[in-house]
Amino acid sequence: DAGVTQSPTHLIKTRGQQVTLRCSPKSGHDTVSWYQQALGQGPQFIFQYYEEEERQRGNFPDRFSGHQFPNYSSELNVNALLLGDSALYLCASSLLQTTDTQYFGPGTRLTVL
Amino acid sequence: AQSVSQHNHHVILSEAASLELGCNYSYGGTVNLFWYVQYPGQHLQLLLKYFSGDPLVKGIKGFEAEFIKSKFSFNLRKPSVQWSDTAEYFCAVNEPTDSWGKFQFGAGTQVVVTP
Numbered sequence: 001d002a003g004v005t006q007s008p009t010h011l012i013k014t015r016g017q018q019v020t021l022r023c024s025p026k027s028g029h030d031t032v033s034w035y036q037q038a039l040g041q042g043p044q045f046i047f048q049y050y051e052e053e054e055r056q057r058g059n060f061p062d063r064f065s066g067h068q069f070p071n072y073s074s075e076l077n078v079n080a081l082l083l084g085d086s087a088l089y090l091c092a093s094s095l096l097q098t099t100d101t102q103y104f105g106p107g108t109r110l111t112v113l
Numbered sequence: 114a115q116s117v118s119q120h121n122h123h124v125i126l127s128e129a130a131s132l133e134l135g136c137n138y139s140y141g142g143t144v145n146l147f148w149y150v151q152y153p154g155q156h157l158q159l160l161l162k163y164f165s166g167d168p169l170v171k172g173i174k175g176f177e178a179e180f181i182k183s184k185f186s187f188n189l190r191k192p193s194v195q196w197s198d199t200a201e202y203f204c205a206v207n208e209p210t211d212s213w214g215k216f217q218f219g220a221g222t223q224v225v226v227t228p
Binding site for chain 2: 003004033035040041042043044045048056058090092101102104105106107
């Protein structure tokens, strides 16, 4: 049973560029949450998707957007990258009815130069 | 808004020593409480969680945590650590009324266990 998978593993971009990160949830899970983990910090909630809709959002600007597909996989898009967007981006999946238990992926390390 | 504070950023201890990591949250309502662990090179994993009932909860790998409502605390403990407990530990909170599962994490505590 595959757990949560994310791609790519690492990514290097320059300021002003756009990036798309991908996540496949654990088999049977229908809800995907995205977090940003800056160096030395805990994960910060970006948003959560269920039934292809953004259900809740943290304190992140509109440059951060997402999408969920019918197969429950999800993308995180960041436009107009800033140096401060450099971080580990984590995807977590769960069943909506049990969003208290989230399973995390390995993350995508984004470096913005 | 909720916040989660972890008292120590780094802890170094020897094998067989006891471990206690502090976690305090600021929220007056009912919360769910969690401890996650991230071993070097691995994913975040759930160690234990508290929703209600017995305030002393037991998790995997010999860890336990105690919820003290009056102190808004949820401290993690292990009586005797092993080298394999070297990891980063995160305390997290969410509101059970928040059905969409938004988690608030602490900054983490890096624990190093020396042989």
